[in-house]
Amino acid sequence: MSRLAVLISGNGSNLQAIIDAVAAGRLPAQIAVVVSNRREAFGLVRAERAGIPTLYFPFKPYRDAGRPREAYDADLAERVSGYAPDLVVLAGWMHILSPVFLARFRGRVLNLHPALPGQFPGIHSIRRAYEAYQRGEIAQTGVMVHWAVPEVDAGAVVAQAEVPIFPDDTLADLEARVHQTEHRLLVDAIRSVLRGT
Numbered sequence: 768m769s770r771l772a773v774l775i776s777g778n779g780s781n782l783q784a785i786i787d788a789v790a791a792g793r794l795p796a797q798i799a800v801v802v803s804n805r806r807e808a809f810g811l812v813r814a815e816r817a818g819i820p821t822l823y824f825p826f827k828p829y830r831d832a833g834r835p836r837e838a839y840d841a842d843l844a845e846r847v848s849g850y851a852p853d854l855v856v857l858a859g860w861m862h863i864l865s866p867v868f869l870a871r872f873r874g875r876v877l878n879l880h881p882a883l884p885g886q887f888p889g890i891h892s893i894r895r896a897y898e899a900y901q902r903g904e905i906a907q908t909g910v911m912v913h914w915a916v917p918e919v920d921a922g923a924v925v926a927q928a929e930v931p932i933f934p935d936d937t938l939a940d941l942e943a944r945v946h947q948t949e950h951r952l953l954v955d956a957i958r959s960v961l962r963g964t
């Protein structure tokens with residue numbers, strides 16, 4: 768059984784999609800640990816409810832001590848390594864990981880991004896896509912799952928899906944449609960990657 772480490776920073780609806788897929792036998796994997804860099808992340812509650820080990824590991828103490836991101840990333844990698852994951856899944860993980868972390872799990876870190884390849888990297892991607900649509904700059908948006916590289920929300924694409932935007936959409940409508948699509952795409956991408964390992 769493949770072991771997953773899922774890194775989150777917030778609501779954890781994508782984590783929930785993984786939890787549900789595992790529970791339903793749709794994903795031949797085990798979630799070894801859920802890591803959050805934010806204490807208030809609801810995803811931690813989801814993990815606890817599912818009986819999954821959790822790790823809250825914030826960057827703030829490092830920043831307050833004047834220590835670099837690389838020190839945090841190295842310690843994070845060490846802690847995550849202890850759970851012996853076959854795959855590390857960044858599912859709404861809002862901390863840019865330096866090569867120190869990525870080197871430790873070379874070719875085994877998947878990232879979910881709520882936009883199409885090359886579009887709206889970083890934060891507020893869905894809102895930026897919505898605003899770009901209002902300005903007539905894009906006709907649709909999408910989501911992608913890709914191998915993580917030091918560059919934010921870039922790297923070889925494992926799976927992608929288009930998400931339509933309709934003229935009457937509110938931002939909340941678009942967010943809901945994007946999330947629905949990512950819940951399916953992320954599980955499919957993890958399954959296809961695990962099949963290939």
Ligand code: GAR
Binds near residue numbers: 781
């Ligand atoms: C998701 O939309 C994910 O694609 C995005 O954060 C959200 C987390 O939602 N990630 C990024 O923006 C990475 N650049 P969730 O906590 O409900 O899974």
